[in-house]
Amino acid sequence: LRVDESKLTAEYFEQLSRESAELCCAIMLSSEERVRQEVAFRSVLEVARRAFPDASLHHFGSTALGFSLANADMDLSISLGSNAYDAYTPAQLVEKLGVVMKNAGMRDVKMLTRARVPIVKIRDAITGIRCDIGFQSKLVLYNTRLLKAYSRIDRRFRELVFIVKYWSKQRNINEPYFGTLSSYCFVLMVIHFLQIRGVLPCLQQIEPQDGQTVPTITIDEANVYFFEDVDTLVSSGKWTCTNTETVGELVVAFFKYFSAEFPYVHGVASVRTGSVLSKEDKGWTKDRQQEMNRSGTVKDRYWLCVEDPFETTNNVGRPVDKETLFEVRGEFIRASKILCSAGGVGTGAADEATL
Ligand code: CTP
Ligand code: MG
Structure with missing residues:
Protein backbone atom coordinates (compact mmCIF):
# COMPACT_ATOMS: atom_id res chain seq x y z
CA LEU A 1 0.00 0.00 0.00
CA ARG A 2 1.56 3.26 -1.10
CA VAL A 3 -0.32 6.22 0.25
CA ASP A 4 1.25 9.50 1.11
CA GLU A 5 -0.41 11.04 4.15
CA SER A 6 2.17 13.77 4.36
CA LYS A 7 0.50 15.53 1.41
CA LEU A 8 -2.75 15.87 3.29
CA THR A 9 -3.35 19.39 4.50
CA ALA A 10 -4.96 20.76 7.64
CA GLU A 11 -7.76 22.13 5.43
CA TYR A 12 -8.41 18.65 4.06
CA PHE A 13 -8.71 17.19 7.56
CA GLU A 14 -11.05 20.02 8.55
CA GLN A 15 -13.19 19.35 5.50
CA LEU A 16 -13.27 15.62 6.31
CA SER A 17 -14.26 16.33 9.92
CA ARG A 18 -17.04 18.67 8.75
CA GLU A 19 -18.33 16.16 6.21
CA SER A 20 -18.16 13.37 8.79
CA ALA A 21 -20.29 15.38 11.23
CA GLU A 22 -22.80 16.14 8.46
CA LEU A 23 -22.94 12.50 7.41
CA CYS A 24 -23.61 11.41 11.00
CA CYS A 25 -26.54 13.83 11.29
CA ALA A 26 -27.95 12.65 7.98
CA ILE A 27 -27.80 8.89 8.66
CA MET A 28 -28.66 8.86 12.35
CA LEU A 29 -32.01 7.56 13.50
CA SER A 30 -34.62 10.27 14.06
CA SER A 31 -36.30 11.00 17.38
CA GLU A 32 -39.60 10.03 15.74
CA GLU A 33 -38.16 6.58 14.97
CA ARG A 34 -36.94 6.29 18.56
CA VAL A 35 -40.49 6.87 19.82
CA ARG A 36 -41.79 4.16 17.47
CA GLN A 37 -39.11 1.81 18.84
CA GLU A 38 -40.36 2.37 22.38
CA VAL A 39 -43.91 1.58 21.29
CA ALA A 40 -42.72 -1.58 19.52
CA PHE A 41 -40.72 -2.62 22.61
CA ARG A 42 -43.87 -2.48 24.73
CA SER A 43 -45.95 -4.46 22.25
CA VAL A 44 -43.27 -7.17 21.89
CA LEU A 45 -43.13 -7.52 25.68
CA GLU A 46 -46.89 -7.75 25.94
CA VAL A 47 -47.08 -10.47 23.26
CA ALA A 48 -44.06 -12.39 24.63
CA ARG A 49 -45.76 -12.63 28.02
CA ARG A 50 -48.65 -14.51 26.40
CA ALA A 51 -46.19 -17.37 25.79
CA PHE A 52 -43.94 -16.78 28.81
CA PRO A 53 -45.78 -14.98 31.64
CA ASP A 54 -42.59 -14.31 33.63
CA ALA A 55 -40.64 -12.94 30.65
CA SER A 56 -38.62 -9.76 30.95
CA LEU A 57 -37.38 -8.00 27.84
CA HIS A 58 -34.00 -6.31 27.34
CA HIS A 59 -32.85 -3.96 24.65
CA PHE A 60 -29.25 -4.31 23.42
CA GLY A 61 -27.16 -3.61 20.30
CA SER A 62 -27.00 -0.42 18.29
CA THR A 63 -30.51 0.87 18.97
CA ALA A 64 -29.84 0.61 22.72
CA LEU A 65 -26.47 2.30 22.31
CA GLY A 66 -27.47 5.25 20.14
CA PHE A 67 -25.23 3.88 17.35
CA SER A 68 -27.93 2.96 14.92
CA LEU A 69 -28.46 4.22 11.43
CA ALA A 70 -32.02 5.01 10.30
CA ASN A 71 -34.29 1.94 9.84
CA ALA A 72 -32.10 -0.29 12.03
CA ASP A 73 -33.42 -3.54 13.43
CA MET A 74 -33.97 -3.50 17.17
CA ASP A 75 -32.07 -6.25 19.05
CA LEU A 76 -34.16 -7.62 21.92
CA SER A 77 -33.46 -10.39 24.39
CA ILE A 78 -35.96 -12.21 26.57
CA SER A 79 -34.99 -13.62 29.94
CA LEU A 80 -37.10 -16.20 31.73
CA GLY A 81 -37.21 -17.98 35.06
CA SER A 82 -34.57 -20.73 35.07
CA ASN A 83 -37.18 -23.55 34.83
CA ALA A 84 -38.06 -22.54 31.28
CA TYR A 85 -34.51 -23.23 30.11
CA ASP A 86 -34.74 -26.78 31.44
CA ALA A 87 -38.10 -27.39 29.81
CA TYR A 88 -37.27 -26.14 26.28
CA THR A 89 -34.31 -26.15 23.91
CA PRO A 90 -33.33 -22.73 22.44
CA ALA A 91 -34.99 -23.73 19.15
CA GLN A 92 -38.22 -24.68 20.94
CA LEU A 93 -38.26 -21.36 22.80
CA VAL A 94 -37.95 -19.56 19.49
CA GLU A 95 -40.73 -21.65 17.90
CA LYS A 96 -43.08 -21.00 20.81
CA LEU A 97 -42.36 -17.29 20.63
CA GLY A 98 -42.76 -17.23 16.84
CA VAL A 99 -46.22 -18.77 17.07
CA VAL A 100 -47.56 -16.20 19.56
CA MET A 101 -46.01 -13.39 17.50
CA LYS A 102 -47.83 -14.65 14.38
CA ASN A 103 -51.11 -15.09 16.23
CA ALA A 104 -50.84 -11.56 17.62
CA GLY A 105 -50.68 -10.17 14.07
CA MET A 106 -46.96 -9.32 13.97
CA ARG A 107 -45.73 -9.11 10.35
CA ASP A 108 -42.92 -10.95 8.53
CA VAL A 109 -42.42 -13.46 11.35
CA LYS A 110 -39.39 -15.68 10.69
CA MET A 111 -38.04 -18.25 13.12
CA LEU A 112 -34.31 -18.81 12.70
CA THR A 113 -34.15 -21.96 14.79
CA ARG A 114 -30.90 -23.25 13.30
CA ALA A 115 -28.82 -20.11 13.76
CA ARG A 116 -25.91 -20.19 16.23
CA VAL A 117 -28.10 -17.99 18.44
CA PRO A 118 -31.72 -18.85 17.49
CA ILE A 119 -33.95 -15.77 17.04
CA VAL A 120 -37.39 -14.71 15.86
CA LYS A 121 -37.52 -11.85 13.37
CA ILE A 122 -40.68 -9.76 13.30
CA ARG A 123 -42.02 -6.45 12.05
CA ASP A 124 -44.32 -4.73 14.51
CA ALA A 125 -47.67 -4.29 12.78
CA ILE A 126 -48.40 -0.80 14.14
CA THR A 127 -45.03 0.93 14.11
CA GLY A 128 -43.35 -1.02 11.28
CA ILE A 129 -40.24 -1.45 13.48
CA ARG A 130 -38.28 -4.65 12.75
CA CYS A 131 -36.98 -6.62 15.75
CA ASP A 132 -34.66 -9.58 16.24
CA ILE A 133 -35.80 -11.32 19.41
CA GLY A 134 -33.75 -14.04 21.09
CA PHE A 135 -32.99 -15.69 24.40
CA GLN A 136 -29.32 -14.69 24.45
CA SER A 137 -27.03 -15.05 27.41
CA LYS A 138 -26.73 -12.08 29.74
CA LEU A 139 -23.36 -11.29 28.18
CA VAL A 140 -24.95 -9.28 25.36
CA LEU A 141 -26.32 -6.90 27.99
CA TYR A 142 -22.89 -6.54 29.59
CA ASN A 143 -21.07 -5.99 26.30
CA THR A 144 -23.71 -3.39 25.36
CA ARG A 145 -22.99 -1.63 28.70
CA LEU A 146 -19.25 -1.74 27.98
CA LEU A 147 -19.74 -0.17 24.54
CA LYS A 148 -22.06 2.43 26.08
CA ALA A 149 -19.39 3.36 28.64
CA TYR A 150 -16.80 3.83 25.87
CA SER A 151 -19.24 5.98 23.91
CA ARG A 152 -19.58 8.34 26.90
CA ILE A 153 -15.83 8.93 27.20
CA ASP A 154 -15.07 10.62 23.90
CA ARG A 155 -17.50 11.83 21.25
CA ARG A 156 -15.03 11.03 18.48
CA PHE A 157 -15.67 7.32 19.09
CA ARG A 158 -19.37 7.54 18.26
CA GLU A 159 -18.70 9.57 15.13
CA LEU A 160 -16.10 7.11 13.90
CA VAL A 161 -18.52 4.23 14.56
CA PHE A 162 -21.19 5.87 12.40
CA ILE A 163 -18.77 6.43 9.55
CA VAL A 164 -17.35 2.90 9.68
CA LYS A 165 -20.80 1.29 9.93
CA TYR A 166 -22.13 3.36 7.04
CA TRP A 167 -19.07 2.58 4.90
CA SER A 168 -19.25 -1.17 5.70
CA LYS A 169 -22.91 -1.32 4.71
CA GLN A 170 -22.31 0.66 1.49
CA ARG A 171 -19.45 -1.68 0.56
CA ASN A 172 -21.38 -4.87 1.46
CA ILE A 173 -18.90 -6.12 4.02
CA ASN A 174 -21.32 -6.03 6.98
CA GLU A 175 -22.90 -9.47 6.46
CA PRO A 176 -21.62 -12.16 8.83
CA TYR A 177 -23.95 -14.66 7.18
CA PHE A 178 -21.99 -14.20 3.93
CA GLY A 179 -18.55 -14.31 5.53
CA THR A 180 -17.98 -10.65 6.28
CA LEU A 181 -18.18 -8.83 9.63
CA SER A 182 -20.93 -7.95 12.08
CA SER A 183 -21.40 -4.34 13.13
CA TYR A 184 -20.37 -5.46 16.61
CA CYS A 185 -17.02 -6.58 15.19
CA PHE A 186 -16.50 -3.24 13.45
CA VAL A 187 -17.31 -1.40 16.70
CA LEU A 188 -14.72 -3.50 18.56
CA MET A 189 -12.19 -2.74 15.82
CA VAL A 190 -12.87 0.98 16.26
CA ILE A 191 -12.40 0.75 20.06
CA HIS A 192 -9.19 -1.25 19.61
CA PHE A 193 -7.84 1.35 17.18
CA ILE A 217 -17.17 -10.65 38.45
CA THR A 218 -18.26 -13.89 36.83
CA ILE A 219 -21.35 -14.14 34.65
CA ASP A 220 -21.74 -17.15 32.36
CA GLU A 221 -18.10 -18.10 32.94
CA ALA A 222 -16.83 -14.69 31.83
CA ASN A 223 -15.28 -11.88 33.87
CA VAL A 224 -17.59 -8.96 33.13
CA TYR A 225 -15.79 -6.40 35.31
CA PHE A 226 -14.99 -3.03 33.76
CA PHE A 227 -14.64 0.47 35.18
CA GLU A 228 -18.12 1.83 34.47
CA ASP A 229 -18.13 5.13 36.37
CA VAL A 230 -16.70 6.99 33.38
CA ASP A 231 -17.79 10.40 34.71
CA THR A 232 -15.04 10.17 37.33
CA LEU A 233 -12.35 8.79 35.01
CA VAL A 234 -10.68 12.09 34.34
CA SER A 235 -11.34 13.79 37.71
CA SER A 236 -9.91 10.81 39.60
CA GLY A 237 -6.77 10.91 37.48
CA LYS A 238 -7.38 7.39 36.20
CA TRP A 239 -7.31 8.50 32.57
CA THR A 240 -5.86 11.45 30.73
CA CYS A 241 -6.42 11.64 27.01
CA THR A 242 -3.42 13.11 25.25
CA ASN A 243 -4.69 12.62 21.71
CA THR A 244 -6.02 15.84 20.15
CA GLU A 245 -6.58 14.60 16.60
CA THR A 246 -9.71 15.63 14.73
CA VAL A 247 -12.28 13.12 13.49
CA GLY A 248 -10.91 13.70 9.97
CA GLU A 249 -7.42 12.68 11.07
CA LEU A 250 -8.74 9.66 12.95
CA VAL A 251 -10.79 8.49 9.95
CA VAL A 252 -7.68 8.53 7.77
CA ALA A 253 -5.61 6.80 10.47
CA PHE A 254 -8.28 4.14 11.11
CA PHE A 255 -8.40 3.01 7.48
CA LYS A 256 -4.61 3.10 7.27
CA TYR A 257 -4.32 0.99 10.44
CA PHE A 258 -6.51 -1.82 9.09
CA SER A 259 -4.99 -1.55 5.59
CA ALA A 260 -1.33 -1.66 6.43
CA GLU A 261 -0.53 -1.74 10.14
CA PHE A 262 -2.70 -4.31 11.91
CA PRO A 263 -0.85 -7.68 11.92
CA TYR A 264 -3.56 -9.89 10.37
CA VAL A 265 -1.33 -12.98 10.16
CA HIS A 266 -0.27 -13.22 13.79
CA GLY A 267 -2.30 -10.67 15.73
CA VAL A 268 -5.57 -10.52 17.66
CA ALA A 269 -7.26 -7.15 18.26
CA SER A 270 -8.08 -7.14 21.98
CA VAL A 271 -10.28 -4.49 23.55
CA ARG A 272 -9.98 -6.33 26.89
CA THR A 273 -6.26 -5.63 27.13
CA GLY A 274 -6.05 -2.54 24.92
CA SER A 275 -3.39 -4.24 22.82
CA VAL A 276 -2.66 -6.69 20.02
CA LEU A 277 -2.35 -10.25 21.36
CA SER A 278 -0.72 -13.17 19.59
CA LYS A 279 -2.86 -15.82 17.83
CA GLU A 280 -0.28 -18.37 18.90
CA ASP A 281 -0.68 -17.50 22.59
CA LYS A 282 -4.46 -17.82 22.36
CA GLY A 283 -4.27 -21.09 20.43
CA TRP A 284 -6.03 -19.34 17.56
CA THR A 285 -3.95 -20.83 14.81
CA LYS A 286 -4.71 -22.26 11.40
CA ASP A 287 -3.87 -25.80 12.50
CA ARG A 288 -6.61 -25.74 15.05
CA GLN A 289 -8.96 -24.23 12.50
CA GLN A 290 -8.41 -27.12 10.03
CA GLU A 291 -8.66 -29.73 12.72
CA MET A 292 -11.98 -28.38 13.91
CA ASN A 293 -13.39 -28.23 10.39
CA ARG A 294 -12.49 -31.85 9.71
CA SER A 295 -14.13 -33.01 12.90
CA GLY A 296 -17.35 -31.42 11.66
CA THR A 297 -17.81 -29.18 14.69
CA VAL A 298 -18.41 -25.43 14.70
CA LYS A 299 -16.17 -23.70 12.20
CA ASP A 300 -13.87 -21.55 14.26
CA ARG A 301 -11.96 -19.52 11.74
CA TYR A 302 -8.99 -17.39 12.65
CA TRP A 303 -8.26 -15.41 9.49
CA LEU A 304 -9.26 -12.16 11.16
CA CYS A 305 -9.04 -12.20 14.92
CA VAL A 306 -11.00 -9.83 17.15
CA GLU A 307 -11.36 -11.07 20.72
CA ASP A 308 -14.74 -10.67 22.39
CA PRO A 309 -14.11 -8.43 25.43
CA PHE A 310 -15.81 -10.84 27.87
CA GLU A 311 -16.07 -14.21 26.12
CA THR A 312 -12.36 -14.40 25.51
CA THR A 313 -12.53 -17.72 23.65
CA ASN A 314 -14.86 -16.17 21.10
CA ASN A 315 -13.35 -14.74 17.93
CA VAL A 316 -15.87 -12.12 16.78
CA GLY A 317 -14.11 -12.15 13.37
CA ARG A 318 -15.06 -15.84 12.99
CA PRO A 319 -17.25 -15.42 9.86
CA VAL A 320 -14.26 -14.32 7.78
CA ASP A 321 -12.44 -16.91 5.62
CA LYS A 322 -9.51 -16.59 3.25
CA GLU A 323 -11.58 -15.14 0.39
CA THR A 324 -13.66 -12.72 2.44
CA LEU A 325 -10.58 -11.50 4.31
CA PHE A 326 -9.16 -10.53 0.92
CA GLU A 327 -12.40 -8.69 0.19
CA VAL A 328 -12.61 -6.94 3.59
CA ARG A 329 -8.97 -5.92 3.58
CA GLY A 330 -9.32 -4.81 -0.03
CA GLU A 331 -12.09 -2.44 1.07
CA PHE A 332 -9.89 -0.99 3.83
CA ILE A 333 -7.13 -0.42 1.27
CA ARG A 334 -9.53 1.12 -1.24
CA ALA A 335 -10.90 3.55 1.37
CA SER A 336 -7.42 4.41 2.57
CA LYS A 337 -6.22 5.12 -0.96
CA ILE A 338 -9.19 7.35 -1.71
CA LEU A 339 -8.75 9.25 1.57
CA CYS A 340 -5.05 9.76 0.99
CA SER A 341 -5.07 10.44 -2.73
CA ALA A 342 -3.82 13.89 -3.53
CA GLY A 343 -6.98 14.45 -5.59
CA GLY A 344 -8.91 14.22 -2.31
CA VAL A 345 -8.14 17.81 -1.49
CA GLY A 346 -11.01 20.12 -2.32
CA THR A 347 -12.53 17.85 -4.96
CA GLY A 348 -15.30 16.27 -2.94
CA ALA A 349 -13.38 12.97 -2.81
CA ALA A 350 -13.91 13.01 0.93
CA ASP A 351 -17.60 12.23 0.28
CA GLU A 352 -16.69 9.31 -1.87
CA ALA A 353 -14.23 8.04 0.70
CA THR A 354 -16.69 7.92 3.57
CA LEU A 355 -19.21 6.25 1.28
N1 CTP B 1 -23.34 -9.44 19.65
C1 CTP B 1 -22.49 -10.30 20.33
N2 CTP B 1 -21.64 -11.10 19.62
C2 CTP B 1 -21.61 -11.08 18.26
C3 CTP B 1 -22.47 -10.22 17.56
C4 CTP B 1 -23.32 -9.40 18.29
O1 CTP B 1 -22.50 -10.30 21.55
N3 CTP B 1 -20.76 -11.88 17.60
C5 CTP B 1 -24.26 -8.58 20.43
C6 CTP B 1 -23.62 -7.31 20.97
O2 CTP B 1 -24.22 -7.00 22.21
C7 CTP B 1 -24.01 -6.27 19.96
C8 CTP B 1 -25.40 -6.76 19.56
O3 CTP B 1 -25.31 -8.18 19.62
O4 CTP B 1 -24.05 -4.96 20.53
C9 CTP B 1 -25.86 -6.34 18.19
O5 CTP B 1 -24.93 -6.76 17.23
P1 CTP B 1 -24.97 -6.22 15.75
O6 CTP B 1 -26.34 -6.34 15.18
O7 CTP B 1 -23.82 -6.81 15.03
O8 CTP B 1 -24.59 -4.71 15.97
P2 CTP B 1 -25.45 -3.43 15.94
O9 CTP B 1 -24.56 -2.40 16.60
O10 CTP B 1 -26.79 -3.66 16.49
O11 CTP B 1 -25.48 -3.07 14.41
P3 CTP B 1 -26.63 -2.92 13.33
O12 CTP B 1 -27.12 -1.52 13.49
O13 CTP B 1 -25.91 -3.14 12.04
O14 CTP B 1 -27.66 -3.97 13.64
MG1 MG C 1 -28.30 -4.81 15.51
Missing part, protein backbone atom coordinates in the same frame (compact mmCIF):
# COMPACT_ATOMS: atom_id res chain seq x y z
CA LEU A 194 -8.77 4.25 19.49
CA GLN A 195 -7.10 2.52 22.44
CA ILE A 196 -3.89 2.07 20.44
CA ARG A 197 -4.14 5.72 19.35
CA GLY A 198 -4.54 6.99 22.94
CA VAL A 199 -8.09 8.30 22.43
CA LEU A 200 -9.78 5.69 24.68
CA PRO A 201 -8.56 3.95 27.84
CA CYS A 202 -8.90 0.23 28.49
CA LEU A 203 -11.82 0.08 30.93
CA GLN A 204 -11.34 -3.60 31.80
CA GLN A 205 -7.84 -2.90 33.16
CA ILE A 206 -8.75 0.09 35.39
CA GLU A 207 -9.03 -0.79 39.06
CA PRO A 208 -12.17 0.37 40.93
CA GLN A 209 -10.16 2.17 43.66
CA ASP A 210 -6.52 3.17 43.66
CA GLY A 211 -4.36 0.43 45.10
CA GLN A 212 -6.96 -2.30 44.54
CA THR A 213 -6.55 -4.99 41.93
CA VAL A 214 -8.94 -5.51 39.04
CA PRO A 215 -11.74 -7.74 40.41
CA THR A 216 -13.41 -10.76 38.87
